[in-house]
Amino acid sequence: MAMPKKTKRTTVKKRKYIFVVGGVMSGVGKGVTTSSIGRILQSRGLTVTAIKVDPYINLDAGTMNPTEHGECYVLGDGYETDQDMGNYERFLGTNLTSLNYMTTGRVYQRVIEKERNLEYGGKCVQVVPHIPLEIISRIEKASRKADADITIVEVGGTVGEYENILFLEAARMMKMKAPDNILTVLVSYVPMPSKVGEMKTKPTQHASRTLGSSGLQADIIVARSEVPLDAVRKEKIAQFCSVDTKSVISAPDVESIYHVPQNFEKDGLSDTILKKLGIRSRGRDMKAWESFTRKIERAKKPVKIAVVGKYFATGDFVLSDAYISVIEAIKHSAYHKGCMPELTWLDSSQYEKEPKKLSDLKDYDGVVVPGGFGTRGIEGKILVANYCRKNKIPYFGLCYGMQIAVVEYARNVLGLADAHTVEMKERPKHRIIDIMPEQKKRLQDSDYGGSMRLGNYEAIVGPGTIARKAYKAEKIIERHRHRYEVNPEYIEQLEAAGLVFSGKSPNGQLMEILELPEKKHPFYVGTQYHPELISRPLDPHPLFLAFISACIKK
Numbered sequence: 284m285a286m287p288k289k290t291k292r293t294t295v296k297k298r299k300y301i302f303v304v305g306g307v308m309s310g311v312g313k314g315v316t317t318s319s320i321g322r323i324l325q326s327r328g329l330t331v332t333a334i335k336v337d338p339y340i341n342l343d344a345g346t347m348n349p350t351e352h353g354e355c356y357v358l359g360d361g362y363e364t365d366q367d368m369g370n371y372e373r374f375l376g377t378n379l380t381s382l383n384y385m386t387t388g389r390v391y392q393r394v395i396e397k398e399r400n401l402e403y404g405g406k407c408v409q410v411v412p413h414i415p416l417e418i419i420s421r422i423e424k425a426s427r428k429a430d431a432d433i434t435i436v437e438v439g440g441t442v443g444e445y446e447n448i449l450f451l452e453a454a455r456m457m458k459m460k461a462p463d464n465i466l467t468v469l470v471s472y473v474p475m476p477s478k479v480g481e482m483k484t485k486p487t488q489h490a491s492r493t494l495g496s497s498g499l500q501a502d503i504i505v506a507r508s509e510v511p512l513d514a515v516r517k518e519k520i521a522q523f524c525s526v527d528t529k530s531v532i533s534a535p536d537v538e539s540i541y542h543v544p545q546n547f548e549k550d551g552l553s554d555t556i557l558k559k560l561g562i563r564s565r566g567r568d569m570k571a572w573e574s575f576t577r578k579i580e581r582a583k584k585p586v587k588i589a590v591v592g593k594y595f596a597t598g599d600f601v602l603s604d605a606y607i608s609v610i611e612a613i614k615h616s617a618y619h620k621g622c623m624p625e626l627t628w629l630d631s632s633q634y635e636k637e638p639k640k641l642s643d644l645k646d647y648d649g650v651v652v653p654g655g656f657g658t659r660g661i662e663g664k665i666l667v668a669n670y671c672r673k674n675k676i677p678y679f680g681l682c683y684g685m686q687i688a689v690v691e692y693a694r695n696v697l698g699l700a701d702a703h704t705v706e707m708k709e710r711p712k713h714r715i716i717d718i719m720p721e722q723k724k725r726l727q728d729s730d731y732g733g734s735m736r737l738g739n740y741e742a743i744v745g746p747g748t749i750a751r752k753a754y755k756a757e758k759i760i761e762r763h764r765h766r767y768e769v770n771p772e773y774i775e776q777l778e779a780a781g782l783v784f785s786g787k788s789p790n791g792q793l794m795e796i797l798e799l800p801e802k803k804h805p806f807y808v809g810t811q812y813h814p815e816l817i818s819r820p821l822d823p824h825p826l827f828l829a830f831i832s833a834c835i836k837k
């Protein structure tokens with residue numbers, strides 16, 4: 284007799300979503316807010332993922348000038364994204380994928396593709412609802428992929444702009460469909476004009492009203508300000524923005540962004556979120572995070588690091604956003620070693636004009652030359668690499684910083700005066716850094732976007748090297764973003780002259796790490812990849828740890 288089929292009971296997870304939107308102005312820390320909310324919800328035993336939506340047309344962040352847009356953050360799968368993604372990964376201690384990032388351009392591209400494939404079944408494809416529907420399907424897909432209890436979606440820009448309207452519409456549509464599953468957090472700015480002498484809540488009231496005109500009501504307001512919000516201001520915001528006082532979260536400026544999660548908890552933010560979303564708490568455990576922030580508080584002894592780059596200046600202002608992951612990676616390692624990192628930004632082109640200034644580098648415990656592109660400032664960087672090599676100043680070159688170290692070695696040790704990278708306008712006789720074969724055609728076709736060697740690639744680390752000692756592993760996986768490489772034709776000569784390629788691609792063709800032996804230099808290391816992208820506060824990168832150790836010794 285046939286047995287009745289056993290039916291397997293599967294419970295469908297109730298996925299919840301938090302939209303984080305900005306009011307008043309940009310740059311007040313929506314990314315850190317999103318990341319910190321993620322962290323405190325993780326501490327309540329929930330699985331969290333985060334998505335960034337950027338309202339611009341670019342398909343990714345890879346083609347934008349870092350001086351204007353900040354760092355381009357590369358994910359493991361090679362997608363070039365916004366720097367906020369770095370904060371998510373660092374705070375959540377996780378690796379995200381291209382599903383966790385979208386731009387207006389990417390959404391439209393997919394909708395048009397689907398239309399061409401007849402996937403809309405003969406319908407007229409319209410901005411509304413088809414664009415928001417595509418956005419929603421992407422959000423839900425990312426949530427499923429991460430099997431997240433809570434998916435936090437940060438909407439770029441501020442409310443009231445044209446650009447992000449369709450993303451807010453997607454949030455509104457999701458809220459309509461399942462009101463209990465969606466929460467809106469408004470990150471607003473509460474200024475304290477020095478002449479007025481008190482905090483002003485009016486801009487926040489306006490922002491909340493503007494948000495209302497998109498059909499969304501703020502459930503929680505994170506009020507960014509110089510100093511903590513007092514009870515009067517909280518009441519006022521609550522009353523005029525129609526939220527309860529408990530839902531107004533004071534978010535004053537802090538010494539370190541890593542203190543933000545604990546600050547939020549002072550106002551009971553995770554409790555408020557769980558209550559509003561109807562989720563039962565699964566405990567509370569911030570131990571590891573707190574032990575890290577205690578390290579920050581205890582770090583006293585300074586370690587002075589110079590970051591030599593070129594993407595600092597915008598008008599009269601100096602911003603370090605272009606190197607944010609490098610800076611964070613230095614901090615993680617310094618704190619773990621009990622030191623307070625003191626970072627100085629140095630524009631490399633100054634050394635081209637005034638080489639005498641190089642001797643100032645002696646004031647630092649270590650020098651980092653991060654990634655970069657193009658001609659400007661490169662000769663200055665080469666001079667810096669030369670100075671650090673000769674004067675035994677710990678040197679860490681990342682990507683371009685590694686390539687220029689090879690050029691410097693070829694010029695000054697091999698005596699190939701004309702050695703250079705072919706990335707320069709004038710083609711050098713000695714193409715020490717050459718274009719990768721598969722890249723040549725792409726450049727000829729002006730195929731620039733998303734076409735570099737991107738994302739995770741394996742490398743093999745040689746025995747008895749600084750790198751091996753740091754990684755304690757033979758096989759490593761690191762994230763890349765480059766078009767050029769050390770020219771294989773010069774490897775033998777360079778190695779014979781004492782340069783050690785301690786990391787290579789598995790087929791031995793691509794040089795991934797260079798170093799000088801410890802006997803010759805306290806720390807002279809370069810990586811073709813970007814180790815800074817996988818350094819985490821609770822898990823600093825081994826090479827940064829080794830670099831900081833060498834700096835401390837100096």
Ligand code: GLN
Nearest residue numbers: 654655682683765766767
């Ligand atoms: N410009 C170099 C290249 O394309 C280095 C890139 C980088 O530093 N990210 O290979």
